[in-house]
Amino acid sequence: MGKSSTTSTIAELALRSQVAAREMALAETALKNDALKKAAAVLRDNVSAILGANQKDISAAEESGLASNLIERLTLNENRVMAMAGGLEKVVELPDPVGETLYKSDRPNGLTVEQIRVPLGVVAIIYESRPNVTSDSAGLCIKSGNAAFLRGSGSAINSNIAIEECLRDAIASAGLPEDAVLLVRDTSHESAAEFMQLRQYIDCLVPRGGPNLIASILENATVPYIIDGDGNCHVYVDSAADLDMAESVLVNAKTQRTSVCNAAESLVIHKDIAGEFLPRAVKSLEGVELVGDSQAREISSGIGEATDADFSTEYLDMKMSVKIVDSLKDAIDHINVNNSGHSEAIITADETAAAEFVRGVDSGSIVINASTRFIDGEELGFGAEIGISTQKLHARGPMGIKELTATKYVVHGNGQIRT
Amino acid sequence: MGKSSTTSTIAELALRSQVAAREMALAETALKNDALKKAAAVLRDNVSAILGANQKDISAAEESGLASNLIERLTLNENRVMAMAGGLEKVVELPDPVGETLYKSDRPNGLTVEQIRVPLGVVAIIYESRPNVTSDSAGLCIKSGNAAFLRGSGSAINSNIAIEECLRDAIASAGLPEDAVLLVRDTSHESAAEFMQLRQYIDCLVPRGGPNLIASILENATVPYIIDGDGNCHVYVDSAADLDMAESVLVNAKTQRTSVCNAAESLVIHKDIAGEFLPRAVKSLEGVELVGDSQAREISSGIGEATDADFSTEYLDMKMSVKIVDSLKDAIDHINVNNSGHSEAIITADETAAAEFVRGVDSGSIVINASTRFIDGEELGFGAEIGISTQKLHARGPMGIKELTATKYVVHGNGQIRT
Numbered sequence: 001m002g003k004s005s006t007t008s009t010i011a012e013l014a015l016r017s018q019v020a021a022r023e024m025a026l027a028e029t030a031l032k033n034d035a036l037k038k039a040a041a042v043l044r045d046n047v048s049a050i051l052g053a054n055q056k057d058i059s060a061a062e063e064s065g066l067a068s069n070l071i072e073r074l075t076l077n078e079n080r081v082m083a084m085a086g087g088l089e090k091v092v093e094l095p096d097p098v099g100e101t102l103y104k105s106d107r108p109n110g111l112t113v114e115q116i117r118v119p120l121g122v123v124a125i126i127y128e129s130r131p132n133v134t135s136d137s138a139g140l141c142i143k144s145g146n147a148a149f150l151r152g153s154g155s156a157i158n159s160n161i162a163i164e165e166c167l168r169d170a171i172a173s174a175g176l177p178e179d180a181v182l183l184v185r186d187t188s189h190e191s192a193a194e195f196m197q198l199r200q201y202i203d204c205l206v207p208r209g210g211p212n213l214i215a216s217i218l219e220n221a222t223v224p225y226i227i228d229g230d231g232n233c234h235v236y237v238d239s240a241a242d243l244d245m246a247e248s249v250l251v252n253a254k255t256q257r258t259s260v261c262n263a264a265e266s267l268v269i270h271k272d273i274a275g276e277f278l279p280r281a282v283k284s285l286e287g288v289e290l291v292g293d294s295q296a297r298e299i300s301s302g303i304g305e306a307t308d309a310d311f312s313t314e315y316l317d318m319k320m321s322v323k324i325v326d327s328l329k330d331a332i333d334h335i336n337v338n339n340s341g342h343s344e345a346i347i348t349a350d351e352t353a354a355a356e357f358v359r360g361v362d363s364g365s366i367v368i369n370a371s372t373r374f375i376d377g378e379e380l381g382f383g384a385e386i387g388i389s390t391q392k393l394h395a396r397g398p399m400g401i402k403e404l405t406a407t408k409y410v411v412h413g414n415g416q417i418r419t
Numbered sequence: 420m421g422k423s424s425t426t427s428t429i430a431e432l433a434l435r436s437q438v439a440a441r442e443m444a445l446a447e448t449a450l451k452n453d454a455l456k457k458a459a460a461v462l463r464d465n466v467s468a469i470l471g472a473n474q475k476d477i478s479a480a481e482e483s484g485l486a487s488n489l490i491e492r493l494t495l496n497e498n499r500v501m502a503m504a505g506g507l508e509k510v511v512e513l514p515d516p517v518g519e520t521l522y523k524s525d526r527p528n529g530l531t532v533e534q535i536r537v538p539l540g541v542v543a544i545i546y547e548s549r550p551n552v553t554s555d556s557a558g559l560c561i562k563s564g565n566a567a568f569l570r571g572s573g574s575a576i577n578s579n580i581a582i583e584e585c586l587r588d589a590i591a592s593a594g595l596p597e598d599a600v601l602l603v604r605d606t607s608h609e610s611a612a613e614f615m616q617l618r619q620y621i622d623c624l625v626p627r628g629g630p631n632l633i634a635s636i637l638e639n640a641t642v643p644y645i646i647d648g649d650g651n652c653h654v655y656v657d658s659a660a661d662l663d664m665a666e667s668v669l670v671n672a673k674t675q676r677t678s679v680c681n682a683a684e685s686l687v688i689h690k691d692i693a694g695e696f697l698p699r700a701v702k703s704l705e706g707v708e709l710v711g712d713s714q715a716r717e718i719s720s721g722i723g724e725a726t727d728a729d730f731s732t733e734y735l736d737m738k739m740s741v742k743i744v745d746s747l748k749d750a751i752d753h754i755n756v757n758n759s760g761h762s763e764a765i766i767t768a769d770e771t772a773a774a775e776f777v778r779g780v781d782s783g784s785i786v787i788n789a790s791t792r793f794i795d796g797e798e799l800g801f802g803a804e805i806g807i808s809t810q811k812l813h814a815r816g817p818m819g820i821k822e823l824t825a826t827k828y829v830v831h832g833n834g835q836i837r838t
Contacts, residue, residue: 022755026778105800111789113799120811121781199637203811218618218641224812245834252836336441358829359445362540370530370832379837380532380828381524392539392622392825393643394813406811409799410777413789415664417671418798 014201020179035174053162119145154187228387231261231342238348292322433620439598454593472581538564573606650680650761657767711741
């Protein structure tokens with residue numbers, strides 16, 4: 001297994017990650033794909049070792065009284081390990097983004113200018129209980145020529161180490177630097193803060209976790225990062241909506257899976273169709289607790305009173321806020337005040353209204369006449385997803401492998417000097 | 420002049436900027452161009468008022484004993500104001516980046532996915548003494564549908580106010596929100612720190628200034644930012660270099676203008692040609708203080724001793740460090756340890772060596788057989804430049820108007836739900 005990362009300081013690990021990143025940046029596509037295929041095979045060959053390590057984590061979690069939903073996230077089984085291996089093989093099929101030309105210009109003085117995609121370098125991932133993130137994010141980093149510098153949670157440390165060691169073995173056997181995947185063993189609170197401040201080494205930090213993790217990044221991080229934040233997603237039912245479609249999309253967006261960031265949390269209805277649509281919505285959303293403004297409560301007695309905070313809350317549960325608006329413009333304004341920049345849908349047969357919604361709503365993804373649940377890297381055709389950015393710089397919305405690259409200008413000349 | 424920004428708190432100004440940004444995001448290209456043309460005309464009509472305000476700043480600066488080079492940067496004259504107006508008219512000619520489609524995909528379920536360019540929103544610029552930054556950056560923000568939220572230095576406050584008022588008048592007369600350009604009047608140290616932390620309002624902060632400003636951003640900013648940092652630029656003369664070309668490019672990169680970030684600061688020479696090339700370089704760089712490693716000093720007695728710090732220093736002056744390396748690989752390693760990610764040149768007739776340099780050197784721009792002085796938005800064909808990014812996320816290298824945009828996914832369906 002070569003040198004391990006057991007006893008090193010975090011800065012020492014980060015330096016090793018940076019050295020590996022320089023080598024990974026030069027690796028040919030075939031070599032990276034070979035490492036990914038070998039990694040899938042090693043995971044499959046080591047299912048029982050991985051599940052054994054995972055059992056240690058589960059036992060410790062049960063002893064410490066961890067909540068059952070967190071234990072569920074932590075738990076691996078043979079299918080989940082096979083899915084991790086399969087995920088790595090899917091990354092093999094993705095085109096290698098490195099070297100792609102994004103801009104080209106021949107200058108009057110004979111210089112040729114090209115802008116090409118290059119790896120970011122050290123991509124740091126800080127994540128919570130799910131051990132599959134170790135493998136999933138490492139796979140995307142390897143394919144994009146980066147080094148994955150990983151810091152998972154203490155509750156999953158044995159599982160994460162078992163997976164990391166498999167990946168490192170595979171990478172080394174493919175002739176690439178094993179430090180291209182490196183897991184920080186120290187899972188103390190202090191180590192997380194230190195990790196976020198390794199500005200000299202980390203080129204991009206991607207957090208994968210809940211609001212507390214994001215708050216900690218905003219508070220402590222000095223490295224460049226991409227925020228994968230809340231999804232306070234809206235479904236706006238326009239006056240020109242097909243109400244059958246609106247009902248079906250609404251129910252899907254809210255209830256198909258409530259615990260995910262692209263689930264709808266707030267229903268906004270144009271007043272002209274609220275009297276007809278809202279009672280239908282209340283009925284079809286049976287089991288969902290609805291809280292709304294006074295107009296909504298007047299129309300339907302089954303709706304509780306919404307506070308201002310309700311309209312900006314991501315429930316991730318069978319609960320939804322309801323707002324009646326006087327106009328499309330008011331809908332846009334309401335959404336812009338309350339949304340988190342994730343995904344917002346409009347249901348309308350009016351293309352002009354849809355276009356106004358697209359232009360006016362400040363969000364990463366706008367969906368017209370479909371469920372917000374489609375805002376996901378796989379659904380949008382990226383093959384795999386490293387997260388969903390709710391910020392505007394570098395990446396916005398679902399992030400595929402291209403978002404793990406930077407660019408570089410390459411200027412060719414034959415002796416030109418500036419006068 | 421409408422409501423002024425004289426007495427408002429910074430957060431109130433930021434909110435006004437955000438409201439204006441929402442309106443600017445919807446503005447048609449023709450309207451934005453009209454505002455830019457009118458702004459150029461108003462600047463020309465108000466030359467004497469602007470120069471009067473500038474004279475106040477100059478007098479105050481002289482009284483306070485400001486360094487003469489800073490007073491020079493602060494000083495406007497009729498030509499400089501005309502150049503500001505001309506700069507706005509050049510921005511009119513740039514293509515509007517808003518709405519450009521970057522990705523399109525038809526999904527098997529009938530959804531169509533588009534990724535389009537949208538304005539960032541509130542673009543904050545914090546800058547030092549040059550008053551032309553007020554006009555130049557406002558012009559690029561207007562064209563890209565953003566609001567420019569400006570915070571210049573106290574030494575230029577009268578000049579900046581005079582220019583801002585001209586721009587606001589012009590924007591209002593074109594029917595766009597005058598708050599699309601908004602200058603913070605409070606130039607206290609505290610206001611700068613507060614400005615950098617308006618996370619609720621500022622979508623992107625672009626600093627334009629020296630190392631102290633950048634250090635303050637890294638220390639204090641909580642808003643997303645793009646760092647326009649040092650340029651510790653290298654010229655590497657390979658063993659396969661045309662030495663006449665190397666000499667000419669080196670002299671140009673070092674001496675054509677020493678005070679700019681794309682000037683060369685460090686010369687790296689392959690040992691095989693050092694004995695022949697270095698004496699020529701020393702001669703042609705007459706007037707430049709050279710400091711080098713022991714091998715360089717052995718070859719040429721005119722070279723002083725370089726410390727480790729010298730190799731990572733951006734002199735911005737007639738001084739240069741010199742390093743002799745055993746191989747191309749050593750040159751790449753030396754540059755990666757010491758550079759600031761700005762621009763690095765290789766002089767070589769060997770295309771394989773050039774390609775290895777391009778892949779191996781971690782920098783925003785690589786120049787092959789030409790001067791580093793070409794790394795500049797205008798020279799690369801972007802028409803105008805908001806700065807040169809030395810970071811990797813979002814923008815890297817010279818930033819044109821496209822770098823002032825974010826993206827948005829737009830997904831069209833006809834009632835699709837996720838199963």
